[in-house]
Amino acid sequence: MKVRKKNLCDTCRKRKLQCDGKRPSCTQCVFSNRTCEGYPDALFVPFVATKAAVKPRTARPKSVSRTAQSVSTYARCPSAAKSGSVQDKDSPIPSRNDTNLSGGSPSPNRSYTQGLATIQDKVALILRNFIPLHELEFNSADATEQCSRFCGSWAKALPELTADMTGPFAQCLDSAVSALALSITAYRNRQNLLDAIVAQYEESLHLLGQSLAAAGNTCNSKIVAAVMCLALTEVLSPTQESSWLVHVEGVSNMVHLMPPGSFASGIEHIMLMGFRPLLILRAFIHRKPTFFADEPWLTLPFQYHQPAPLQSLLGAAAHIPGVLEKVDVILPRSCDRAAATADQLITELLASILRLKTWHNSFLASTPEVLYCSRNVEHDFGGTFESLWYPSLGIANMFVYFWAFQLLCLNEIRDLLDRFPHLKHTVHDGAAYSAEAFREECLELSTCIYKSMEYLLRTDFMLYGISSAGFPLSIAYKTLQSDAEGQAILESLDHSIITRCKIRGVGDCADGLCV
Known part of the structure; x- marks a missing residue:
């Protein structure tokens, strides 16, 4: 995701002039007696990402079927599936039969999603709210700061994951991204969009259940990203207390299906570094041990990349x-x-x-x-x-x-x-x-x-x-x-x-x- 510079005022941008970024008015505007139109929030220009090289995965152990079953069960019975409890009787939520599953995500009132016409627009909104601007400007996959936040670092993988929206899991990710983008819009604008959010969220859960059934005993990056989108949707627009933890548990189960070395490079490493803090935080909240305290999980994901300070701290605290x-x-x-x-x-x-x-x-x-x-x-x-x-x-x-x-x-x-x-x-x-x-x-x-x-x-x-x-x-x-x-x-x-x-x-x- 390419980001336009934030220290270039609109006046200089339009006139193609060099801007020194001073506030409230830049020097160029002051000396030319022009009105400085100010500095906009981050402006994103979508780009088509290239696929990162990923090391081949090793064979999975056969003893993971119970865990895989628990992942599927979690998707079928999430807290928000009881959407009727928050539904306004005057604004019924469309059922799955009323939505066009083959035509993509359900579309709420267009006034809610103005400027969010494409998947790139929605990803840009998510990045703007969960990734610092300097990371997007330099597009550094292993920057220290990228791995030093508890919530949302994994979203940096979304441009690459959404560059190719074909395949069996693309629709699930598209729907989950739409749910999170709508929830961010409601949160930032202080709008009550609960009915629209729950409708989108319910559809995402349905598609997630189908995707998990199709994936079987595998950990697919698009599915994991979809689940994390739904987790953050629950954080911003909770249906029940601590309901986001249900999704984090699902991600934890999916990650545990894989050998730790499979997260040492590529998009898998970026995503693990992004949601590892939340998975360990979940262990603290529930006061239950985490597999991230096991020696292979402390070392193998970092065999090609030096851990950021927060990541190494989490390793010291994981037990x-x-x-x-x-x-x-x-x-x-x-x-x-x-x-x-x-x-x-x-x-x-x-x-x-x-x-x-x-x-x-x-x-x-x-x-x-x-x-x-x-x-x-x-x-x-x-x-x-x-x-x-x-x-x-x-x-x-x-x-x-x-x-x-x-x-x-x-x-x-x-x-x-x-x-x-x-x-x-x-x-x-x-x-x-x-x-x-x-x-x-x-x-x-x-x-x-x-x-x-x-x-x-x-x-x-x-x-x-x-x-x-x-x-x-x-x-x-x-x-x-x-x-x-x-x-x-x-x-x-x-x-x-x-x-x-x-x-x-x-x-x-x-x-x-x-x-």
Whole structure:
């Protein structure tokens, strides 16, 4: 997708003049006494992508039939299939029999989709909202920033996937792209297009079920992209609480069908790097282990490409959901050995924190420049608040999630010490557990996360900024709310953070994504 430069005003563009990009008016317009028509949002020119070279896949193991069956089952019974529960009785949703399956996706009122006549138009809209402009301008497939966001990086594969819209799975992808584009339009314009979105979404689910049945025990990139489009549609226009996680689970099952080495290059690598953060985040939310913690999945997808900082952080943290499951499952079954089990779990959580800090120290040693600083931000409604500012969203995400993963482990340790008070006197690595030290560190980490939200919520980050905020903000806010000292700290911070999140469509943020 070729992107026109954003620092060229419309006046200079029309007159074919060089523009210095100054705001509110460029120097050329000021000295020529012309009205500077301003700088438009990103303008996209569709192009026909060439197919990337993909390494041949190895044979799949025969023992995946149950997983494949679960993928098909997920597609037939998604949360949004109960579309009647959100249907307006005066605006009935067309049934599948009323739509032309052979003629492409159902078309809602044209006023909703003005400027979205082609699949390239819809892909351009998705890219504009989920991919930073500089990535599109340079079209770099392995740029560090591309793999440093939690939501939407995989969309960079859409131009190539939609360049050839023939074949058995093209219609499914076309329909899912249309659903996401319509949902983005409703979200950005604050329009109530629920009926149209659900109609398109329902049709996409029907086509997805057909595609999964045709694909069998395979992981097809177009199907995976279609499922991710539907997941983001659920994020923007949810039919049920946390319903996007159903689709993410489906993607996880499909990815697990394949050997990890098949994601080492080509379009598969781009897509895996894009949705790997969401799949690991899902494991944290559900407190269930993920196959991404297995050694082959930590190494083989990166055999040709150096992992971005966020990707390597996720590798260091991928085992933590498995420890959280032990807290939930093994500890209650221990009975007489509960205290010993709790002590072992605390040891594992401390080891997880040490692993995160070791990764962090290694990253700092290889990056000499300053990575964040304090900045006072003044709001129109009054008040000046200290915020943490970063050189890029990728660096911001890396630090915020580094703190969030530590905070999650520390909160679990504090809970275990509250349940087993005598463990506070247990010696670990030559020192007793310090509940007070854990508490102070929790408050410090929560404050750093909260102060980073001003940066993540920048409007120029479109949807890829705020979508990173939910999981860490939820943990930090709940930690600060848990005692009087934390509440006092929260009182001194920017209260508008939560309000602005809610205005932009964020509820509790507990399901991990903030849109």
